[in-house]
Amino acid sequence: MNRLISIFYWFSLGAVLCFITLPLIVVVAASLSPTSAVTLQPWEWTGRWYADLWSSRWLDPFLASVKIATVVAAISGVLGLFAAYAVVYERIPGSDALMSCLLSPLSVPQIVKGVAVVLFLSMIGLQGFLGTPALIAAHVVLALPFVTRMVATSLANFDANLDRAAQVLGASKLQRIRLVVLPMIKPGVLSGVTFAFIISFNNIPLSVFLVRPGDSTLPITVINYLEYSLDPVLAAVNVASMAFILAVIFLFEKIGGFSAQLHGGSK
């Protein structure tokens, strides 16, 4: 029986991983295919679409996206950490209602948020703010609920006895936050920040309305290109940007994994 369960577990794990990777394999094959007809025969593959990437046409939007995503990840990471701390750990009055407020942007489709921001800013006469600043703000609004939720989940699962123990042993509040709470919720915060980066980097629906002409992000450039041409350079762009994000995640996971080992050892 145990054996059966374990076979089933490994099988389902493998099946899900196949499901996840299948379309990506297709896309990679597309990026290597000489024409827009995808071929799975490696001897026909070519790298020329990747060579095309080294031009300002793709580099400029890429750099713009990296810049925006970094700022968004930093801002929403700090804001989300503070917010979850205040609501979940401190349980300030009305914390449930406040948590609902913090998560409410999740319930609104992005396109509506985007249009609402554009209309609002132009109605109060701040058209000049549209473009990258408004784009960053809108992305923060988008990412913040995810960050807050992730930090909140790890705070909620956090073993309060540790905190109480520290308190009994005479630790001050700031010491407890620094030495007990923060290390425990670090994985949650790191996942949140990573997510914020990815969400911003890949965003389309908000960006469509908020990018300033000449300052376009990578996904927007891609969908515009897709509108007119199906050539495999698009697949190459996405494979390249995926490789980039993978590197970013490995970086974060390295930090997170390190800390996890640390407090695993301290138990």
Added chain:
Amino acid sequence: MNSLALDLHPPARRRRTLTWFPFAALSPSLLVLSVFFALPMGMMIGMSFTQTETFSPTLDHYQRFFTDGLSIAGFCRTALMSLLVAISVTVLGYPVAYFLARSTTRWRAVVFALALAPELAGVVLRTYGWLIILEDRGFINDLLLHLGLISSPLPLSKNLFAVVVGLTHVVLPFGILSLMTSIQGIDPNLERAAQMLGASRLAVIRTIVLPLSVPGIVSSMLIAFTMAASAYATPALLGGAGFKVLATMIYEQVLFYIDWPFASVMAMSLLLMMLAISFVGVRYESRRRSRASVSSGGER
């Protein structure tokens, strides 16, 4: 709306030495959310009750929503699609999340990267990948035709099935991460202890892991549902003109017909759908918790 805030073990009677600090910590978030979310949304909601030309109050846009037939159909399609995505994301995500939460081998990093991979590829390309796979002349149909299992292509694309597959793929990383965070919070010693006391794997899963990870399951389903319901690009590309959901219809109203009041009416309906779903989640969660506290109270 949120289940997590309820799932606390508040540290008993802590001294409130820094009472101002939590409020200060919260205020930047609230400020950003009010300027770039609440106020703009409020304006759009106002718009949904306003005559376009004269700015006088009206319910016309709502009346149109309920009577044109298409909007209600779109609403039902959205609900069905999101529910299916929420279920499939949670079911498919669970084994991966469990592995990520428990594994200490070097494979963990590999699986972690693979689990997040769909999110990295960008919505357009993933959807494009699925199109190539599911199309009438796509991989699956090609293979089946080749093997002689079917005589004409199966309708795998441009329908509910394709959209659910594509969206499950899009949302899966989010489901996995919230499940993983929750499973990580379960003390592995509980499982070890149960196994040492002779519980079978199945019993351990059924009586320890699953019940303790309910917050993660609920939050995974909530995330999946809300993300699916508001996704645009995937339903647009994989559902095509034959499977329109509210998000696609809102997009059209905004970007094509420039009918913002009607777009806000549709957005309101989507919002209410999500609030209703979240409410169900919260109710479920609080019932579960009150049951749990009763039984643990009895033991003490």
Added chain:
Amino acid sequence: MLASICLTVSGIGSESAAAETLIINSYGGPYEGIIRERIIEPFEKRFNIDVVYDAVGSAQQDYAKIKATKGQPGFDLVVMTASQSLQGCKDGLLEKLAPTSIPNLSALQADLAAVAGECGAVHEVQYLSLLYRTDKLATIPVSWNALVEPELSKRVILPTFQNIMAVYLLEMMSVTNGGDLIDNVDPGFDAMAKVSAQSVGFEQSSAILESYLREGSVWAMPFWNGRAQLMVDEGLPVDYISPKEGTIPLVATLNIPVGAANKEAARKFIEFFLEKSSQEAWVAGYRVGSARGDISVPDELKDRQLTAGPDGDRLHLPDLLRLQEKLPEWAERWERDVVPNAR
């Protein structure tokens, strides 16, 4: 006289100043490559103005952006169509253009220029053509009703209603089957329901529509004649016709949003684009028609392009403002009566 002095003065001004910038919102794909080479680069050289080219959005999307920002969308010049030009003029969101500041406007044929109203400078005209595979169809189609012939069963691809091609096709099916352009479109919807039953589905993007014909799984579809001509030029086994019932022109325009930052540079660009030599370069490159009657057109394009105004009986011109108003209603009807018939 005054205008020419103004022009001279502003010309001097721009030469002495450090390079100005002009942000143009237009289209991507083949359009972008051709406009860069044939229009933008010569323009930059002559006026010492840096052009920032932005390919974001379709015409209708651009207009939504202009409306949302109350005329300050961040670009100085936008390529749209006569529909948005009229609408934008009515809403006060687009700058009025006059021959006093843009002399070449008066070189355009009056009837074509009038289609776009006061706020749009017509820089190209195309028409809705019927594109088909020459290697698959037994006979050359002559009528819009070829789309409902049994020969094309499951061999047609259609644009979604958000693509203005669908609207124009609906109108031509209406005219072909006894209806008209605006008030009696019932025959059009009936016919489109049949075409939809023939189709393999709907696609939004021109690039994707085009790919179906390219790979040969689909044998016919409506398409702008310029894009169709580019496919013919590539040597694909395709050709296109203007069916005997006539067709509807797509009048493309250059517009300046009222809140543009560099209006003067934008006017210079319009003036430059409408010059005889630029129009000739554009017509030869993008395979479209021009609103200027005095340009020389490559021989192979002469009888395939629109050169005259909408007075010819084969050209139907709907009232574009009324059409804009009808769109929401028609869109609902399209969803109800046309879309469900596909597959």
